[in-house]
Amino acid sequence: LTRYLEEFQVGESRISHGRTITEADIVLHAGQTGDFYPHHMDAVFCATQPFGQRMAHGTLVLSVGVGLLAGDVNEVALSYGYEKVRFIRPVFIGDTIRSRATVSGIRDNPKNRSESGFLDELVEVINQKDETVLAMSKIYLISKNPNLSSK
Amino acid sequence: LTRYLEEFQVGESRISHGRTITEADIVLHAGQTGDFYPHHMDAVFCATQPFGQRMAHGTLVLSVGVGLLAGDVNEVALSYGYEKVRFIRPVFIGDTIRSRATVSGIRDNPKNRSESGFLDELVEVINQKDETVLAMSKIYLISKNPNLSSK
Amino acid sequence: LTRYLEEFQVGESRISHGRTITEADIVLHAGQTGDFYPHHMDAVFCATQPFGQRMAHGTLVLSVGVGLLAGDVNEVALSYGYEKVRFIRPVFIGDTIRSRATVSGIRDNPKNRSESGFLDELVEVINQKDETVLAMSKIYLISKNPNLSSK
Amino acid sequence: LTRYLEEFQVGESRISHGRTITEADIVLHAGQTGDFYPHHMDAVFCATQPFGQRMAHGTLVLSVGVGLLAGDVNEVALSYGYEKVRFIRPVFIGDTIRSRATVSGIRDNPKNRSESGFLDELVEVINQKDETVLAMSKIYLISKNPNLSSK
Amino acid sequence: LTRYLEEFQVGESRISHGRTITEADIVLHAGQTGDFYPHHMDAVFCATQPFGQRMAHGTLVLSVGVGLLAGDVNEVALSYGYEKVRFIRPVFIGDTIRSRATVSGIRDNPKNRSESGFLDELVEVINQKDETVLAMSKIYLISKNPNLSSK
Amino acid sequence: LTRYLEEFQVGESRISHGRTITEADIVLHAGQTGDFYPHHMDAVFCATQPFGQRMAHGTLVLSVGVGLLAGDVNEVALSYGYEKVRFIRPVFIGDTIRSRATVSGIRDNPKNRSESGFLDELVEVINQKDETVLAMSKIYLISKNPNLSSK
Numbered sequence: 001l002t003r004y005l006e007e008f009q010v011g012e013s014r015i016s017h018g019r020t021i022t023e024a025d026i027v028l029h030a031g032q033t034g035d036f037y038p039h040h041m042d043a044v045f046c047a048t049q050p051f052g053q054r055m056a057h058g059t060l061v062l063s064v065g066v067g068l069l070a071g072d073v074n075e076v077a078l079s080y081g082y083e084k085v086r087f088i089r090p091v092f093i094g095d096t097i098r099s100r101a102t103v104s105g106i107r108d109n110p111k112n113r114s115e116s117g118f119l120d121e122l123v124e125v126i127n128q129k130d131e132t133v134l135a136m137s138k139i140y141l142i143s144k145n146p147n148l149s150s151k
Numbered sequence: 152l153t154r155y156l157e158e159f160q161v162g163e164s165r166i167s168h169g170r171t172i173t174e175a176d177i178v179l180h181a182g183q184t185g186d187f188y189p190h191h192m193d194a195v196f197c198a199t200q201p202f203g204q205r206m207a208h209g210t211l212v213l214s215v216g217v218g219l220l221a222g223d224v225n226e227v228a229l230s231y232g233y234e235k236v237r238f239i240r241p242v243f244i245g246d247t248i249r250s251r252a253t254v255s256g257i258r259d260n261p262k263n264r265s266e267s268g269f270l271d272e273l274v275e276v277i278n279q280k281d282e283t284v285l286a287m288s289k290i291y292l293i294s295k296n297p298n299l300s301s302k
Numbered sequence: 303l304t305r306y307l308e309e310f311q312v313g314e315s316r317i318s319h320g321r322t323i324t325e326a327d328i329v330l331h332a333g334q335t336g337d338f339y340p341h342h343m344d345a346v347f348c349a350t351q352p353f354g355q356r357m358a359h360g361t362l363v364l365s366v367g368v369g370l371l372a373g374d375v376n377e378v379a380l381s382y383g384y385e386k387v388r389f390i391r392p393v394f395i396g397d398t399i400r401s402r403a404t405v406s407g408i409r410d411n412p413k414n415r416s417e418s419g420f421l422d423e424l425v426e427v428i429n430q431k432d433e434t435v436l437a438m439s440k441i442y443l444i445s446k447n448p449n450l451s452s453k
Numbered sequence: 454l455t456r457y458l459e460e461f462q463v464g465e466s467r468i469s470h471g472r473t474i475t476e477a478d479i480v481l482h483a484g485q486t487g488d489f490y491p492h493h494m495d496a497v498f499c500a501t502q503p504f505g506q507r508m509a510h511g512t513l514v515l516s517v518g519v520g521l522l523a524g525d526v527n528e529v530a531l532s533y534g535y536e537k538v539r540f541i542r543p544v545f546i547g548d549t550i551r552s553r554a555t556v557s558g559i560r561d562n563p564k565n566r567s568e569s570g571f572l573d574e575l576v577e578v579i580n581q582k583d584e585t586v587l588a589m590s591k592i593y594l595i596s597k598n599p600n601l602s603s604k
Numbered sequence: 605l606t607r608y609l610e611e612f613q614v615g616e617s618r619i620s621h622g623r624t625i626t627e628a629d630i631v632l633h634a635g636q637t638g639d640f641y642p643h644h645m646d647a648v649f650c651a652t653q654p655f656g657q658r659m660a661h662g663t664l665v666l667s668v669g670v671g672l673l674a675g676d677v678n679e680v681a682l683s684y685g686y687e688k689v690r691f692i693r694p695v696f697i698g699d700t701i702r703s704r705a706t707v708s709g710i711r712d713n714p715k716n717r718s719e720s721g722f723l724d725e726l727v728e729v730i731n732q733k734d735e736t737v738l739a740m741s742k743i744y745l746i747s748k749n750p751n752l753s754s755k
Numbered sequence: 756l757t758r759y760l761e762e763f764q765v766g767e768s769r770i771s772h773g774r775t776i777t778e779a780d781i782v783l784h785a786g787q788t789g790d791f792y793p794h795h796m797d798a799v800f801c802a803t804q805p806f807g808q809r810m811a812h813g814t815l816v817l818s819v820g821v822g823l824l825a826g827d828v829n830e831v832a833l834s835y836g837y838e839k840v841r842f843i844r845p846v847f848i849g850d851t852i853r854s855r856a857t858v859s860g861i862r863d864n865p866k867n868r869s870e871s872g873f874l875d876e877l878v879e880v881i882n883q884k885d886e887t888v889l890a891m892s893k894i895y896l897i898s899k900n901p902n903l904s905s906k
């Protein structure tokens with residue numbers, strides 16, 4: 001798939017399938033990252049805390065939230081970075097999340113105004129109660145259509 | 152461990168052990184996130200691309216980079232969010248990364264100036280050539296010491 | 303172990319240990335195959351469907367069902383293929399399955415009548431209620447005993 | 454997505470992305486199925502055999518081959534079974550496979566001629582040398598369009 | 605970290621964080637070891653047994669129990685072996701374990717009395733009811749401080 | 756399977772299939788145990804050390820070594836503990852290990868002389884060069900045959 005910067009519009013939106021975050025996901029993420037903090041891994045400790053139960057790692061919610069939006073590859077887009085990543089609510093075992101992506105900005109690339117530009121996508125990870133658990137802005141660097149020359 | 156906001160200083164730094172990113176890490180991260188893009192999973196495709204080989208997911212580098220810094224739990228600190236996450240260089244199979252965290256800012260919490268504040272930590276993930284592959288600013292919300300009253 | 307074609311009899315049967323299919327198995331199978339369909343991964347969606355809950359992937363039931371029968375290696379047998387694979391009932395999280403294999407046919411190998419032949423094995427995967435959830439015919443190509451010449 | 458039986462045509466075809474089968478995939482598949490046969494797990498034994506190296510489990514190639522084709526969910530289709538599954542060539546560590554699916558037949562459902570029918574899809578799993586490593590026929594039970602009544 | 609044999613004292617003790625042993629841990633350990641005994645994997649069988657439910661593998665409890673104590677690396681210590689490993693009580697899905705290590709002996713190394721010695725550490729793995737589930741003696745070979753010559 | 760204590764003989768021996776220890780096994784074991792020491796995970800650090808490369812965790816070698824011997828369940832035997840566990844040589848990525856078990860002792864159970872006794876099994880984990888990498892004595896508590904009464 002090839003989709004140039006000119007083919008995106010601010011406000012366009014897509015939403016992913018849902019995915020239930022399981023105890024296995026947390027165990028596997030601890031195993032991948034080495035983060036075995038008791039907030040994620042120790043049910044007895046968690047029962048003594050305000051949140052009352054084990055919660056998913058922030059990096060797990062972020063990784064699955066981004067992964068849920070992986071669909072067709074756009075060959076002329078590159079993941080550049082994230083801004084304003086906010087862990088808004090905890091995700092507990094058994095919560096079901098989905099991700100919504102909305103184009104929130106299309107900007108010039110100051111280093112190369114004629115060939116590419118930045119696209120900002122607001123990513124919201126939402127739980128089964130329609131609460132936002134994580135929000136962030138994902139930045140892509142996307143080529144402009146070489147056939148739409150001009151400056 | 153309890154470490155209040157007043158006990159941190161701008162400029163203090165810590166560095167993690169190293170960890171070699173393996174083919175297994177990429178396979179497991181694809182499996183956790185559902186992102187099976189050919190840039191990560193298809194060696195034949197990658198051989199035709201400028202980067203020449205499979206590369207780690209951005210969310211894998213971020214998750215391991217953050218996880219490498221997981222040490223003692225600070226009971227009065229909370230992970231609030233990230234700013235300026237930048238994927239600077241690809242991480243390839245066999246690269247060894249470590250993470251350096253440097254306190255870069257200590258700021259008021261406008262909503263609760265007397266009880267807590269924000270700490271900004273510059274996280275740099277560095278490869279075996281001492282190149283930065285990912286940089287970001289991690290924000291913590293940390294309690295102030297209630298015994299150091301005053302305003 | 304060496305067991306030649308002549309040593310098998312139509313009707314002989316073996317049954318495996320049981321294995322409880324867990325949420326972790328489904329998460330791992332999605333991760334291995336890239337199949338994150340909501341029928342397997344989204345408990346909220348599944349609750350709105352006739353089957354009411356997440357179900358195991360067909361390829362998971364098949365893979366575990368075949369794996370349960372892995373015992374001693376027969377050095378003169380080769381897995382040739384499957385026929386009539388049927389997904390008869392869903393397998394839900396917490397179901398316990400076992401596999402029964404029954405020799406259902408012994409046939410000539412038209413390409414090499416004197417040295418080997420085909421053995422058909424009916425594989426039935428059964429749940430804790432003794433219901434068949436998957437059935438198939440597994441075909442082996444097995445050497446004939448060279449000391450029992452003839453032909 | 455809703456796609457009724459009438460909307461398919463014999464001969465239509467789709468092809469997946471590629472995926473490199475790694476040592477990690479084999480280790481994980483052994484772990485999921487319990488099949489630790491030396492043909493998959495013991496490099497020293499394999500070096501003494503005609504094929505010379507460890508090979509992927511048949512059920513791994515089948516599961517990944519099917520998973521590679523998982524795309525949009527068709528809400529009116531149901532996976533019914535497989536026919537003529539054949540393990541044609543071994544898949545070795547480092548081989549890159551992709552899957553091609555071609556509609557090969559559209560048939561009546563004798564039990565319910567007016568509401569649904571069977572669709573046969575030839576699935577071919579192909580390696581980086583364009584050799585077919587696994588072939589099979591996948592059968593779907595698909596609803597007919599209720600608005601295209603008639604009998 | 606460098607900590608010479610002379611810097612340890614019999615009776616000093618440390619205790620780990622807790623970790624809840626999950627169904628996923630058992631599934632992953634079966635997958636890593638190939639031990640799919642019904643005592644660990646078959647809930648229906650276990651319900652007919654005195655212990656009534658699936659239990660963690662002994663090697664899982666041992667591996668996690670030892671892993672929980674992994675902290676700073678002591679560069680002059682080497683894991684030499686274990687003595688008196690005893691599986692005292694079963695660990696069930698949902699139990700939360702932690703590990704306590706107590707220096708129980710400091711001994712000469714008969715082969716090299718001047719440069720190193722043995723340290724015995726009593727490792728006790730304890731569940732949420734403060735019952736010991738596994739106990740063992742872990743033996744380290746640790747260098748003596750070369751600056752504290754003598755002998 | 757039921758095999759009473761009287762049916763074992765000192766000196767009887769069995770040997771397992773081989774299994775190649777992969778990078779994936781080490782990554783998975785670190786993930787299961789939380790032990791990410793650089794001796795296992797950091798190829799750059801290891802290259803500066805006498806052993807020159809990453810090595811398997813002791814608990815990985817022990818767990819796989821024991822798992823390789825898992826065969827038929829003996830319903831009247833119970834795993835009681837281990838003695839003299841010794842990590843004799845490192846296991847590196849790509850080494851192929853197998854396990855040999857030899858009955859080395861049959862002893863009274865002082866607490867219940869008439870109904871059960873202890874069986875000691877010498878377990879040796881051996882690499883592809885026939886070097887012993889781990890040795891230990893595994894202790895089983897096994898019922899005596901109630902039909903062979905006497906006291």
